[in-house]
Amino acid sequence: MTYWPDLLLGVIEGVTEFLPISSTGHLLLAEQWLGARSDTYNIVIQAGAILAVTLIYWKRIVGLLTGWNDPENRDYLLKLTVAFLITAVLGLVVKRLGFELPTTVQPVAWALVLGGVWMIVAEWLAGKQEDRAVILWRVAIAVGVAQIIAGIFPGTSRSGATIFAAMLLGTSNRAAATEFAFLVGIPTMYAASGYELFKQIGSGGVNEDWTALGVAFVVSTVTAFISVKWLLGFIQSHRFTAFAIYRLVFGGVLLGLAAMGLVV
Known part of the structure; x- marks a missing residue:
């Protein structure tokens, strides 16, 4: 059995999960040609990307959790907690309403294009402000809400929505x-x-080729680590404009492919 599709899907997930270009759009297109994967599969390879970012920020996370006596640390951690709780509560509301994510390319493509335009405008507006690194309470609240908006509209990009909200x-x-x-x-x-993995296990829906899943998980972790490290260096001296242009081009290509009936 060949595992090259799993290697490719791991690379796509790892590279796109935290770059502001939408992992959903790229995985949706890849699965059109490589075959759809189970929810469990997609959850696990996403976990690989999360693990990579956790490793990158490990010292920062430990410093925040052990530095409660430092007022600055405490304030930052409280804002992180509030942003997370806003996302958690709104996420449960969305689940209760039974909202289903689109499984076709076209709405994701439009989100990519509109998000690209939004990023260019937002970057321009942010550039007119004084350079400020402090996290305000309104920023924490907005980031929590932005995560839900990105979840409701696949193709928006969680990282893009939250970074530009901030x-x-x-x-x-x-x-x-x-x-x-x-x-x-x-x-x-x-x-x-x-939460999603627990639901899958509870419904008895876990029936995977664990070797294939392991390959995709490891590749996702490694590529996410490399891509996020690169991004953190890149933004020190560059704007996000290149990502916006990429979104416009990629979204336009997807719309063209959908119009020709090559993807659905």
């Missing part, structure tokens, strides 16, 4: 906005992945 509402420094967005994303994505 930048527009007061944390204009790209590095500070990105760090807060990623740190909020770690418990959020662990919780969401754990």
